[in-house]
Amino acid sequence: MTLNKRTLFLTLCFMLVLSVPAFQGCKIGYSFTGASIAPSVKTFTVYYIPNRARLINPTLSQLLTEALQDKLTRQTSLNMLEDNGDLEFEGQITGYDVRPMNIKEGDTAAQNRLTVTVKIKYTNNKNHDDDWDKTFSAYFDYDSTSLLSDVEDSLMEEILEQLTDDIFNASIANW
Numbered sequence: 001m002t003l004n005k006r007t008l009f010l011t012l013c014f015m016l017v018l019s020v021p022a023f024q025g026c027k028i029g030y031s032f033t034g035a036s037i038a039p040s041v042k043t044f045t046v047y048y049i050p051n052r053a054r055l056i057n058p059t060l061s062q063l064l065t066e067a068l069q070d071k072l073t074r075q076t077s078l079n080m081l082e083d084n085g086d087l088e089f090e091g092q093i094t095g096y097d098v099r100p101m102n103i104k105e106g107d108t109a110a111q112n113r114l115t116v117t118v119k120i121k122y123t124n125n126k127n128h129d130d131d132w133d134k135t136f137s138a139y140f141d142y143d144s145t146s147l148l149s150d151v152e153d154s155l156m157e158e159i160l161e162q163l164t165d166d167i168f169n170a171s172i173a174n175w
Contacts, residue, residue: 036174037076040126044078045085049118053096057152060093063160064118071164076172084125087171091120094135098148101141114148115139116159122171134170138162 046069051061068089073080078087095117100109117137124130138159142151 037078037172038126041086041124042079043081043085044072044076044087045081045083045089046072047088047090049091049093049120051093051096053093053117055096055098057096057156060096060116060156063156064093064163067160067164068167071168072172075168086124086126088123088125089120089167089171090123091118093118095137100144109144111141112144112148113139113141114152114155114159116156116163118163118167120167122167124171130171130174132170136163136166136170138166 046065049061049065049068051057069080072078078085093116095115097115097117099113099115100111101113102110104110115137116139117135119133119135121133122131140155140158142148142155
């Protein structure tokens, strides 16, 4: 290094060393999943999410409840509690609908769309400023020549993944 480059390098290193103590007082929890969780938050509770939709899939409530619990367990270091977690998720399934999409010649649907809508209440018992009530929807299109019963399981996997991602992002990741 030349003298000027070396002086500049040493000056930058010195400034960096001096700035480290200024940032030590700042503490926010981060993870590689995008979660931002206060250090005081240690637990979560996901209450059973009942199905209140007109059209009912008999396994959807259990699948959604477990999918959200699994997402929080896998992507955070929080412990799950049956009741009174630091973070609480409760809600209900409000919609489970199939509608024709992409009308083709002869006024028939080329595809159908399965849409699931849930209303979730999120309570942060460590900081109630973060509480919210929101509605989330996810859908997946499938070929109209297929029966819903034949494709429903694979569609539900995709829809549940999208719903749990959206709920996670709105609560834990604060998006």
